[in-house]
Amino acid sequence: MSRIVCLVPSITELLCELGLGDQVVGRTGFCIHPRAIVRRIPKVGGTKSVNIEKVRALKPTHVIVNVDENEKPTADAIAEFVPHLVVTHPLAPLDNLALYRQMGEAFGVRDEAERLCSEFQGAYDRAAAQSYPQRTVLYLIWKKPWMTVARDTYISRTLALFGMHTAPAQAATRYPALDSLSGLEVDEVLLPTEPYPFRARDVAAIAALTERPVRLIDGEMTSWYGSRAIRGLAYLAEFVGGT
Numbered sequence: 001m002s003r004i005v006c007l008v009p010s011i012t013e014l015l016c017e018l019g020l021g022d023q024v025v026g027r028t029g030f031c032i033h034p035r036a037i038v039r040r041i042p043k044v045g046g047t048k049s050v051n052i053e054k055v056r057a058l059k060p061t062h063v064i065v066n067v068d069e070n071e072k073p074t075a076d077a078i079a080e081f082v083p084h085l086v087v088t089h090p091l092a093p094l095d096n097l098a099l100y101r102q103m104g105e106a107f108g109v110r111d112e113a114e115r116l117c118s119e120f121q122g123a124y125d126r127a128a129a130q131s132y133p134q135r136t137v138l139y140l141i142w143k144k145p146w147m148t149v150a151r152d153t154y155i156s157r158t159l160a161l162f163g164m165h166t167a168p169a170q171a172a173t174r175y176p177a178l179d180s181l182s183g184l185e186v187d188e189v190l191l192p193t194e195p196y197p198f199r200a201r202d203v204a205a206i207a208a209l210t211e212r213p214v215r216l217i218d219g220e221m222t223s224w225y226g227s228r229a230i231r232g233l234a235y236l237a238e239f240v241g242g243t
Contacts, residue, residue: 002062003023003025004025004061004064005064008069010220010224010228011064014100014103014226016033018103024038044058055078055082062084091154092158093229096225100114100116100117101113119230126237127161127162127237132163133241135165136165138166138167138188139164140206141175141195146178147175148178150175152174155223158222161233162237162240181210182209184210187212192222193219194223199216203215203216220232
């Protein structure tokens, strides 16, 4: 039986959905779903502040990392002692199909993975068949400094499926910082609940800075790949009011 340490919150949830919860022996503090299972799993730090010695002490056979969420020096250090380092990097909604199959192949749960593939494909086809108003949005992920997402990210490509095209159209980095929120040529500003925990009190303040409509959006539904992405597609279709 595998001993899995997962350093990716959305994939921890995916592993549990695939029936592998009993094999997960370590997680980050941000791996919070499903609560009934993860609450018993030891924490090894945060996604970018992993305690290497805690990971080592758990004697994992597999450690799952993500290119965006985990630091490369951390992954390199873990690779020196773990038998299998599983690297993930979904960049668009349909990459979930490969992710499910990657986990299914790695841990011998291919049938469960194909079940999820079928569920996701159905949800994706329903979402893609609808018509959505096309608009440019600023999707903020941080403040002090203000940060957003470039169009080559999973978040941006997921939003684009629903007619929400992120600004800026071009960026030198995948998560660019903004000097100011004034003078933005966007139709709307979106404030996700993570990674920065924007709340209702932030809406009016940011609307005053941008002079644009501002809405809160569930960050898990836009940024979590894995099993939650299936629910995310339905959530986003309702969020934008597809027809």
